[in-house]
Each structure stands twice: as C-alpha cells, then as structure tokens.
Amino acid sequence: MNGVFALRPVSVGPLSTARKFFPLMKRRHHLTILLLLTLGLGGCTSASQGPRYRHLPAEKPDASPRALLDQERIKPKEEPGPRPIPLTVRSQALSAVDAAVTEATTRIGGFQRLPEEPLTYREILRPDRTVSGSLSIGTVRVGALQNPAILPETGDHHQIIERHRVRRTNFGTSEMVSAIKEAAAEVAAHHGGAPLRVGNLGYARGGRIPWSASHEAGRDADLAFYTLDLEGRSVPSPDLLTFHDDGTCPTDPFLFDVERNWALVRALLTNPTINVQWLFISEGLKRLLLEHALEIDEPPFLIERASRILHQPTDAAPHDDHLHLRIGCSREDRLEGCIDWGPRWDWYDWHEAALFARTREIQRAFQESNPSYRRNALIFLQRIRSPFAPEVALRYGVHDPHPDVRAEAFSLLEELPIQNATALTALADALEALTLDNDEERILYRALRLFDSPDVIDIAIARYERDDLTVRERGRALRALDHHMAPRLIPFFLQALPQEEHPGLRAHLARQLHRVAARTDGLDWEEPLADEHRRALLDWEMWWEEEAPRDRQALLKDLVARKGVHEWDDLQEVDTLIPFLRSDDDSTRYNINLILSDWTGRWVPRDWQNDDAAYQFWSRWWDRNRERMLRQRPEAWQ
Numbered sequence: 001m002n003g004v005f006a007l008r009p010v011s012v013g014p015l016s017t018a019r020k021f022f023p024l025m026k027r028r029h030h031l032t033i034l035l036l037l038t039l040g041l042g043g044c045t046s047a048s049q050g051p052r053y054r055h056l057p058a059e060k061p062d063a064s065p066r067a068l069l070d071q072e073r074i075k076p077k078e079e080p081g082p083r084p085i086p087l088t089v090r091s092q093a094l095s096a097v098d099a100a101v102t103e104a105t106t107r108i109g110g111f112q113r114l115p116e117e118p119l120t121y122r123e124i125l126r127p128d129r130t131v132s133g134s135l136s137i138g139t140v141r142v143g144a145l146q147n148p149a150i151l152p153e154t155g156d157h158h159q160i161i162e163r164h165r166v167r168r169t170n171f172g173t174s175e176m177v178s179a180i181k182e183a184a185a186e187v188a189a190h191h192g193g194a195p196l197r198v199g200n201l202g203y204a205r206g207g208r209i210p211w212s213a214s215h216e217a218g219r220d221a222d223l224a225f226y227t228l229d230l231e232g233r234s235v236p237s238p239d240l241l242t243f244h245d246d247g248t249c250p251t252d253p254f255l256f257d258v259e260r261n262w263a264l265v266r267a268l269l270t271n272p273t274i275n276v277q278w279l280f281i282s283e284g285l286k287r288l289l290l291e292h293a294l295e296i297d298e299p300p301f302l303i304e305r306a307s308r309i310l311h312q313p314t315d316a317a318p319h320d321d322h323l324h325l326r327i328g329c330s331r332e333d334r335l336e337g338c339i340d341w342g343p344r345w346d347w348y349d350w351h352e353a354a355l356f357a358r359t360r361e362i363q364r365a366f367q368e369s370n371p372s373y374r375r376n377a378l379i380f381l382q383r384i385r386s387p388f389a390p391e392v393a394l395r396y397g398v399h400d401p402h403p404d405v406r407a408e409a410f411s412l413l414e415e416l417p418i419q420n421a422t423a424l425t426a427l428a429d430a431l432e433a434l435t436l437d438n439d440e441e442r443i444l445y446r447a448l449r450l451f452d453s454p455d456v457i458d459i460a461i462a463r464y465e466r467d468d469l470t471v472r473e474r475g476r477a478l479r480a481l482d483h484h485m486a487p488r489l490i491p492f493f494l495q496a497l498p499q500e501e502h503p504g505l506r507a508h509l510a511r512q513l514h515r516v517a518a519r520t521d522g523l524d525w526e527e528p529l530a531d532e533h534r535r536a537l538l539d540w541e542m543w544w545e546e547e548a549p550r551d552r553q554a555l556l557k558d559l560v561a562r563k564g565v566h567e568w569d570d571l572q573e574v575d576t577l578i579p580f581l582r583s584d585d586d587s588t589r590y591n592i593n594l595i596l597s598d599w600t601g602r603w604v605p606r607d608w609q610n611d612d613a614a615y616q617f618w619s620r621w622w623d624r625n626r627e628r629m630l631r632q633r634p635e636a637w638q
Contacts (some may be wrong), residue, residue: 031430069224077503117357121365124528125376135327136338143217145206146461149177157184158196161224169209172201172218175330179274180221192258193205193234199322223323226260245284256285256443258292267291268325269305275328275348279310282320283628286310297429304306308621314602314625337384359388372400378408378444382415392537394426398434417450428459445476459485471502478508483606485516487550494540514587559591568600574622581615589614
C-alpha cells in the first residue's frame with residue numbers, strides 16, 4: 001500500500017473513545033553521548049507525578065508514634081527542515097539505545113531490575129487488542145470502567161445499604177471488590193458483630209454518578225461506619241449515619257464503633273494487593289481512631305500511614321457519615337490508561353518501572369517505515385500518560401519526517417509535562433534544531449515553563465539573550481521563568497532591564513523581578529526609560545548588594561513582616577494576610593497567595609484568571625476550614 005493507511009487511536013477492548021481520557025538527535029562527537037541522552041536515563045532520573053495535580057508533600061515523621069499523629073525584533077532564524085531518518089540508522093540507534101538503557105538502569109541508581117514487558121510493540125498497538133479482567137481507565141473524576149467486578153448486595157460479612165441497591169452502583173475493579181470483602185471478613189474474624197454496610201461504588205461502565213464528584217473509574221467506595229447501640233452491642237448501621245467528634249450520633253441512638261472501624265482501616269492499609277490513596281473521614285473521627293490505635297499499641301509504621309491517609313477533605317463534606325475509600329491503579333490498569341490522582345505515598349509501588357519497560361518497548365515502533373506505527377505509538381503513550389512519553393516525543397516524534405507523526409508528538413507535549421532531565425535536554429535540542437511554526441514554538445516553550453527544575457533557568461536565559469530570535473520567541477523564553485523564584489535571578493533581571501528595548505519584554509522583566517524579590521518599585525516599566533527608572537535601578541542594586549537575603553523564604557518573611565505579620569507559619573495570621581490579595585501590587589498578590597498555600601497545605605494556581613479570583617477563593621475556603629485548622633489538639637496528640 002502506498003502512503004499511510006488509516007491512522008486511528010489504539011483502543012483497548014470496546015473503549016473506542018479512550019483517547020479522550022486522558023529526527024534523529026543532534027549529532028554529537030561520540031555515539032556514547034547520544035545514547036546517554038536517550039529514554040533510558042530519563043527513566044533513571046524521573047520522579048513522576050500526576051500531570052496536572054500537585055502531590056502532597058510527604059511529612060517527615062517524628063520518631064514518636066504519638067507525634068506522627070500531628071503532624072519581532074529581528075527576522076527569525078532560517079534553518080533547514082527535518083530530514084528523513086533512514087530506516088537502517090533508526091534501527092541501529094534504537095538497538096544501541098536499548099543496550100545502553102538496560103545497563104544504565106541497573107547500574108546508575110535507577111530501577112535496579114526492570115520488570116519484563118510481555119508484549120511487543122506491535123501487540124500493544126494492535127487496535128483490536130483486549131484486556132482480560134476488570135479495567136479502570138482515566139481518573140476517578142473523569143474515567144470509565146470495563147469488565148467490572150460486582151459487589152453482591154449481600155455477602156458473608158457485608159451488605160449494600162437498601163436505598164443504594166436501586167442505584168446499581170455496586171460495581172468496581174476486581175481489586176476494589178476483593179479488598180472490601182476481605183476487610184469485612186477480617187473485621188468479622190477478629191471482632192465478630194454486624195456486617196459492613198456499603199454505599200456507592202460506581203456504575204457498571206463507570207462515569208459520573210449523581211451523588212459524588214468522583215466514583216467514575218471503579219476505585220472509590222463509600223463504607224458505612226460500624227455502629228454500636230447504646231448498650232455497646234454491634235448492630236448493622238441502618239444508613240450512612242452522621243457522628244459527632246465524640247462518636248455520638250445526633251439523630252439516632254447509635255455510637256461510633258471505634259474498635260471495629262479501626263480494624264477496618266487496619267485491614268485496608270495492610271492489604272498488599274491494593275494501594276490505598278485516601279480514607280476520607282472527619283477530623284474528629286480520625287482522632288478517635290488514631291487514639292485507639294495508640295492505646296492498643298499498633299506498630300508505629302501503621303499509625304504513620306493512617307495519620308496521612310485518613311483525611312478530612314477541605315473542599316467537600318467532612319465525611320462524618322461514612323468512610324470514603326480510594327485506591328490507586330493496579331499495575332495492569334496503569335499500563336492501559338488508568339491514571340492516579342495524587343498523592344503518591346512513598347511506601348507503595350506506583351508502577352514506574354513497569355511504565356518505563358512498556359515505554360521502552362513502544363519506542364521501538366519508531367524503527368517502522370510505516371508512519372502509522374510511529375503515530376499510534378505516540379497516541380498510546382499519551383493515553384496512558386507515561387511519564388517517559390514526552391522524551392519519546394522529543395527524541396523522535398518532533399523530528400519525524402511525516403507531518404502526522406510530528407503533529408501527534410506536539411499534541412502529546414501539549415498534554416503531558418516533561419518530567420526528567422534528559423527530556424529537558426531533548427527539549428533544548430529541539431528548540432535549537434527545528435524550524436517551528438507558531439503553535440509548535442508555543443508548545444515547546446510551554447513545556448519548558450511547566451518543568452520545575454533549576455536547569456530551566458539557564459536554558460531560558462540563553463534563549464532570551466539570543467539576538468537572532470524574534471521578540472515573540474524571546475518573550476516566550478522569558479515567560480518560561482515566570483514561576484522560578486530563585487533569588488539568583490535578581491542580578492539577571494537588574495542587568496537585563498536597562499538593556500531591553502522592547503517595552504513589553506521590559507515590563508515582564510520588571511514583573512518577574514518584583515515577584516522574586518517580593519517587593520516592588522511602583523513604576524511602569526513599559527514606559528520609556530526615564531530618570532525615575534534609573535534611580536530605581538540604583539536603589540535595586542544597592543538593596544541587592546547590601547541588604548537582600550539570598551534565601552527565598554527570608555524574602556517572603558520580610559514581605560509578611562512589612563504587612564504586620566512577624567510569626568512565620570502562624571495560621572492565626574491567615575485572616576491578616578487574605579485582604580492583601582486585593583492589593584494593587586501584582587507582587588504582593590502573587591506572593592501572599594503562595595504563602596497561604598504553603599501555610600495551609602492547600603494547592604492553588606500560582607496565577608489566577610483575574611486579580612480578584614485569589615481573594616474570593618481564599619476568603620471562602622478559609623471560612624469553611626478556619627475552625628478545623630485552628631482547633632486546639634487534645635493532649636494525646638502532643
């Protein structure tokens with residue numbers, strides 16, 4: 001067949017809409033360098049996380065189990081376009097890469113032993129391939145479920161709550177259903193009593209349910225609390241009953257069964273077949289459970305895990321009427337497009353090695369002369385959101401001679417962030433080697449902007465200082481520095497400001513200077529430079545040489561001190577800081593927003609859609625969460 005046969009996304013089983021969920025390198029002097037800049041070492045250095053969502057920082061536990069609980073200027077450059085890569089060269093390079101990758105990943109601090117990928121890239125990319133067993137696709141908020149497991153309405157140790165049975169929301173992954181059954185059986189074996197009562201899991205095909213913002217991919221379940229009557233006897237919970245922080249029920253004559261509910265938590269957290277991401281529960285009931293765990297001398301590691309995973313949501317109901325179980329993707333599901341919605345606890349295997357092995361196999365599709373394989377390889381990697389996919393796109397896809405493959409590579413890069421140093425090197429090479437249209441240029445600089453690494457600073461400054469680039473591209477390079485708050489940038493801004501002739505770029509330099517330094521001069525730097533600008537520059541230089549701390553946190557502490565707040569990380573001062581989000585000064589708004597996020601642990605955008613959005617958000621959020629976050633801890637938590 002001449003040309004390209006019909007190109008289509010790879011589907012797994014009947015999921016034909018799965019995609020909605022989710023050049024040869026520059027020549028070096030030695031092939032060895034080429035090999036070391038390939039996918040393999042990216043796998044060694046990657047620390048993947050959800051592409052859009054910030055992972056919660058891991059707390060550093062105290063040694064005490066009890067403490068663990070608290071816790072256009074010049075014409076653009078003209079370079080030749082990409083040249084076709086001979087098939088023999090591509091095959092030889094990929095073979096050599098594979099050998100280098102295998103050695104590197106076993107010897108240079110990466111995956112000590114890669115799991116075997118049982119399928120060839122041709123098998124993986126086959127459109128009619130099916131997967132046996134249950135399959136969770138996408139995230140818990142935008143997801144689907146295939147071949148679901150069914151939690152029976154009644155079992156030996158569990159029951160679906162009667163009003164939930166008509167909803168037909170008792171479907172989940174096989175891992176979820178098995179975990180619920182096993183946990184209920186374990187509680188019964190050790191404590192006897194009433195069965196575990198269960199609310200919503202999800203629909204047979206997944207997707208949105210009316211009663212929750214999640215539950216779309218078979219990895220969420222609502223579990224009723226075990227209850228006692230007023231005489232202390234275990235009784236079936238008639239529904240999802242609300243309990244006060246002291247374990248009493250305000251509407252019915254029942255008590256929170258601390259013993260059995262802790263046993264349920266324990267059974268779930270110690271189940272080796274699942275990765276528990278969250279157990280949503282109110283703060284007060286969490287305290288009851290953890291105090292009980294302390295009283296019965298549970299192992300410190302278990303208390304540490306429970307103290308992190310048991311969590312009252314800050315933007316949802318407090319979960320004082322049920323325990324919301326959320327599990328991570330299984331290995332099999334993750335390799336087909338299941339996406340974990342953080343956090344990623346360090347005591348679980350989040351299948352990075354398996355993803356690397358699959359990505360390494362799929363990259364071999366670039367040895368194919370038929371571009372459909374190369375394009376479909378990128379489609380599949382985008383669907384499964386492999387953390388190593390951007391490197392494949394940058395090393396091979398964006399240099400591909402076929403326009404459809406190249407377009408797919410840029411589509412991938414717009415969707416997935418780069419996540420390791422070798423991908424960043426490949427991105428810098430692509431900016432240097434390729435002739436880019438406006439959209440392609442935008443995508444690459446956006447990827448540079450989103451990568452949180454100090455190495456971005458040097459690349460972005462080098463591109464900005466190129467006088468053979470257009471104003472547009474130099475501006476994009478400058479914007480790649482938008483959220484890098486390293487004080488070492490301050491001398492660069494001070495040097496660049498008086499030399500920059502373009503008003504827009506000069507104003508952007510000033511904005512970045514003000515943000516990093518957490519202070520402002522109040523001048524309009526888009527105006528032609530005047531004496532007031534020159535005096536301001538002298539003041540800036542004197543401040544930097546004589547007064548300015550070189551530590552970013554010290555700069556922020558100085559900012560809040562000027563606002564009347566002298567105790568860092570004092571939640572009592574949140575009410576003092578929130579009004580400054582309405583300041584006319586961009587630097588103040590930007591930095592106060594970051595400070596509030598740091599103090600409260602609440603992820604927020606660094607730049608909001610309009611100047612008032614941050615104030616509106618924080619005002620509402622703090623009103624809802626102030627009491628809980630300021631509540632004095634009981635003595636047992638000291």
